[in-house]
Amino acid sequence: MTNRAPIALTQGDACGIGPEIIAKLFRTPQAVGCFVIGDVAVQRRAVASTGGGLVVAAIERAADAPDVPPGCIPVLVPPGLPVDLMAAPIGQVDARAGAAAARCIEQAVRLARGAEIAAIVTAPIHKEALSAAGVAFPGHTEMLQALSVDAGAPLPPVRMMLANDELRTVxxxxxxxxxxxxDAVTFDAVLQTLRISQQAAARWGEPAPRIAVAGLNPHAGEGGLFGDEEIRIIRPAIEAARAEGIDATGPFAPDTVFMRARRGEFDLVVAMTHDHGLIPVKYLGVEQGVNVTLGLPFVRTSPDHGTAFDIAGTGRADASSLLAALEMARRL
Structure with missing residues (x-):
């Protein structure tokens, strides 16, 4: 990684487990070529809570990251961090932590758009803290989408994918x-999701992925008995995608299609709503799950878990999902 642009890890919510799993990541060789965008004091506190043994040093540029010695976490401090961030109580929603998380994301996107970094890996943020800080986005995905273009420019269509070794859902x-x-499940939205999924799969080496499309209603509507969105919207979008050469099939019953994909019948599943798609992946275990934002002009991945306020500050957080997110970013 030393002869490539580094990968930026945003610190996430300072009151959650983000800084701690970053500290644990930097105890592994996989952290070579990475740096943190965040607060130095917060990262030092996280190092202490996870066993110490690492130095935290401020850097001025992303390009300085490869020059730090082993055992050191390089931290690039973004402009506008709250000066009293360390006073925000660990394990609680705090506007200061929300504001700091937003400043880190903004800095990461600036670096990505300037080609100073190879990818962004984001530690978990808390949506209530973002809102308390006056941030007008409900989460990472929407914020990254808006920041990826100049003000007033059309937003790129983006989609969330959650993936692990057994299942990938868009x-x-x-x-x-x-x-x-x-109401947001429209012909255009479904067709656009299939196009984005096809393009993204080609980036990781699958130019012709087998895409299963889950229905919206129980039993995929059962021929219109339980709802007609499959007939009016989803099936026509699949047919349009197939006419473009996309190997999409369905709509299938949402309660069985994920099992079929896990057994190898499909390469990924397109689901209509958040919980339809994410519950099956998370049930398989968050330790190896990775969230990928498809459609951005840069690579962004993250762990598939949240801030875990209940264990923040204890040093017990598992960094496996963050490590998987870093490896996925490198693949992409």
């Missing part, structure tokens, strides 16, 4: 109430 709708998400 979502048509993301952070919406269920009532609004159903």
């Amino acid at each position: 979502l048509v709708t993301i952070h919406l109430s269920l009532r609004r998400a159903i």
Whole structure:
């Protein structure tokens, strides 16, 4: 990694486990070529809570990251961090932590758009803390989408994919109430998701992925008995995608299609709503799960778990999902 652009790890919510899993990651050889965007004091506290033994040093540029010696965590401090961030209580929602998380994401995108880094790996943020800080985005995905283009420019269509070694799921709708998400399942949204999924799979070496499309209603509508979105919207979108050469099939019953994909019948599943798609992947274990934002002009991955306020500060957090996210970023 030393002769390539480094990978940036955003620190996430300072009151959660993000800084701790970053500290654990830097105790592995996989951290070579990475640096943290965040607060130096917060990262030192996380090192102490996870056993010490690492030095935390501020760097001025992303390009300085490969020059730090082994056993050192390089931290690039973004502008605008709250000066009293360390006063935010660990394990609680705090506007200061939300504001700091947003500043880290903003800096990471600036570096990615300037080609100063190879990818962004984001530690978990807390949506309530973001909101308390006045950040007008419900989560990472929407914020990264808006920051990836100049103000006033059309937003790139993006989708969330959650993946592990057994299952990959791409979502048509993301952070919406269920009532609004159903309305957001349109022909264009489904077809666009299939196109984005096809393009993303080609990036990781699968130019012709077998894509299963899950229905919206129980039993995929059962021929219109339990809802007609499959007939009116989803099936026509699949047919349009197939006319473009995309190997998409369905719609299949949401309660069985993930099992079929896990057994190897499909390479990925497109699901209509957030929980339809993410519950099966997370049930298999968050330790190896990776969240990937598809459609951005840069690579972004993250662990598939949250801030885990209940164990923050204890040093017990597992860094496996962050490590998997880093490895996925390198593959992409």
